[in-house]
Amino acid sequence: MTSDNKFDPASIIKSTQTVLSVDDIPVDSVLSGQDRKLLIDHEIDKDEAVILALGYKQEFKREFSLLTTFGVSFSVLGLLPSIASTLWYSLAYAGNAGITWGYLVGMIGVMAVALSMAEISSTYTTAGGLYYATARMAPPKYKAILSWIVGWSNYFVQVTGAPSVGYGCAAMILALAQISNPNYVYQDWHCYLLTVGITFVGAIIASAPTKWIAYINSVSTLLNLLFLFISFVVMLAGNTREEQGLPKFNSNSVAWGIDNQTDWPDGICILMTFMAVIWTMSGFDSPFHLAEECSNAQLATPRAIVLTASVGGVLGFVFQLALAYTIVDIDEAVNDELGQPYIAYLNQIMTKPRVMAIGSFAVILAFTMSFSCMIAASRVLFSYSRDDCFPLSRYWCRVNKLTSTPVNAVWANWFIGLLLCLLMFGGVAIDAIFSVGAIGSFISFTVPTLLRITYARRSFKKGPWNLGRFSIPCGIVACSFVLLMIPILNFPQYRGADNTPDLMNWTVVVYWGSMLLVVLWYFIYAHKIYQGPRSNIDKNTVITGDEAAEVIEAVVSSNHNVKFGYDDEKALVKVPGSLEEKFDA
Known part of the structure; x- marks a missing residue:
């Protein structure tokens, strides 16, 4: 964010980015149906994609089989x-x-x-x-x-x-x-x-x-x-x-x-x-x-x-x-x-x-x-x-x-x-x-x-x-x-x-x-004080609407290591092509 409160997408871009669309994950959560996208500063696997889509940060190590x-x-x-x-x-x-x-x-x-x-x-x-x-x-x-x-x-x-x-x-x-x-x-x-x-x-x-x-x-x-x-x-x-x-x-x-x-x-x-x-x-x-x-x-x-x-x-x-x-x-x-x-x-x-x-x-x-x-x-x-x-x-x-x-x-x-x-x-x-x-x-x-x-x-x-x-x-x-x-x-x-x-x-x-x-x-x-489950994900990582489009465009143009979308088998996949194709993915 800039000092005049105008959204600056470049301010949240980091070297490694994962853009995750909540509604692409086949779960029902506190973030579902709100056109929410999550900008995560690291690569994530399927398990983390699901817990993020449910509205929570991944705070534990997944060491149980x-x-x-x-x-x-x-x-x-x-x-x-x-x-x-x-x-x-x-x-x-x-x-x-x-x-x-x-x-x-x-x-x-x-x-x-x-x-x-x-x-x-x-x-x-x-x-x-x-x-x-x-x-x-x-x-x-x-x-x-x-x-x-x-x-x-x-x-x-x-x-x-x-x-x-x-x-x-x-x-x-x-x-x-x-x-x-x-x-x-x-x-x-x-x-x-x-x-x-x-x-x-x-x-x-x-x-x-x-x-x-x-x-x-x-x-x-x-x-x-x-x-x-x-x-x-x-x-x-x-x-x-x-x-x-x-x-x-x-x-x-x-x-x-x-x-x-x-x-x-x-x-x-x-x-x-x-x-x-x-x-x-x-x-x-x-x-x-x-x-x-x-x-x-x-x-x-x-x-x-x-x-x-x-x-x-x-x-x-x-x-x-x-x-x-x-x-x-x-x-x-x-x-x-x-x-x-x-x-x-x-x-x-x-x-x-x-x-x-x-x-x-x-x-x-x-x-x-x-x-x-x-x-x-x-x-x-x-x-x-x-x-x-x-x-x-x-x-x-x-x-x-x-x-x-x-x-x-x-x-x-x-x-x-x-x-x-x-x-x-x-x-x-x-x-x-x-x-x-x-x-x-x-x-x-x-x-x-x-x-x-x-x-x-x-x-x-x-x-x-x-x-x-x-x-x-x-x-x-x-x-x-x-x-x-x-x-x-x-x-x-x-x-x-x-x-x-x-x-x-x-x-x-x-x-x-x-x-x-x-x-x-x-x-x-x-x-x-209690209204049911709520997300504990940092608000700066949750984007939507025009804001999401700006961020995605900034991420793509930065030529960083970027991943988009969700695939049921591979969890997160890199999608080539135009910005629109990436956004739709």
């Missing part, structure tokens, strides 16, 4: 520690039916949700994809409030993920300590300090550079598969049931039978066990939040989502099948003084050394799961803060110059996690952070899908990975499943006089109370 992205999400899934931590909601509600055929039925709905999310992720490859997609597909009048609700619901899931996993890890460690030393007396503060230590180390790892995180999670994925396999083999081949005068395995009727331990009818009881499979499988959204750090994101991200959900679903079922065929006493496992059903189960069928070894596998994997949860949570806080969605957003949207990762967001989430873990001293509400992870995740997962099959049915731009003609039917199944489960996930195990404060389902207070406060905050103040 399909396999390493899958590694993070599979670690977040953490099958072994997730199953161990959620037996309260499957085995304790419906007996073996909750971990066998009940799990299978629940997986049908979960897979529908995962497939629908994968399709959306191929179009909106941003770290805040769920809430960004909601804003773009919602009616203009409601885009801000709907994206606000989805963003906060998903954030509640992310911020409670690491502390809940850390708490589960600490509980397993202390249960093993009780087995090793019968004189040990469990105290709540022991569990709290152990949880603090586990999550503190996890936060350090989550603050590392992307390349380090990719490597660490590749190793943790291998450990997940290895420990799961070893545990499975020992449970089947190395159990001590015969030494106890029992058959090697339970009969089919026992392994698949329902043992209703709630005050509800059998049908409601089975639906309530879905809380376990929903919480266990909620980690498949992690690739979405890592999309800005993944190469070939429009294909790798949805593939990683589907791979995580399908592989996790199958392996989880097979593992729980082994548990159902070998457990000795369900009531004893659930109500054991150890306070951890999985460790209590192992203690029923194994010698003490084997219990310690197999239990240690679950502890190690719970630790890797905790820092993987922190990685995903930090990307969510970072991406939402770019749009001023949180208090003090300017601090949480910063990328550390040394690590190229959102370190501030990691430690903000860690501190909030410490506060949440104080619930364990209340004695009644700590388990609610697990149910928040279930209900909050699937609400945030499904709102974009609901918009996709209703208001945005015709306007949605499909990415290179899509469901084709199965998109609408899959979305209907996904939305129906979640709409059914929303009230069920709030049900307590017992009702009437049996529903005492220590047995109450505190999701009603913890999740819905928090969401109520968030919505009230929006209408009282936040609506003044």
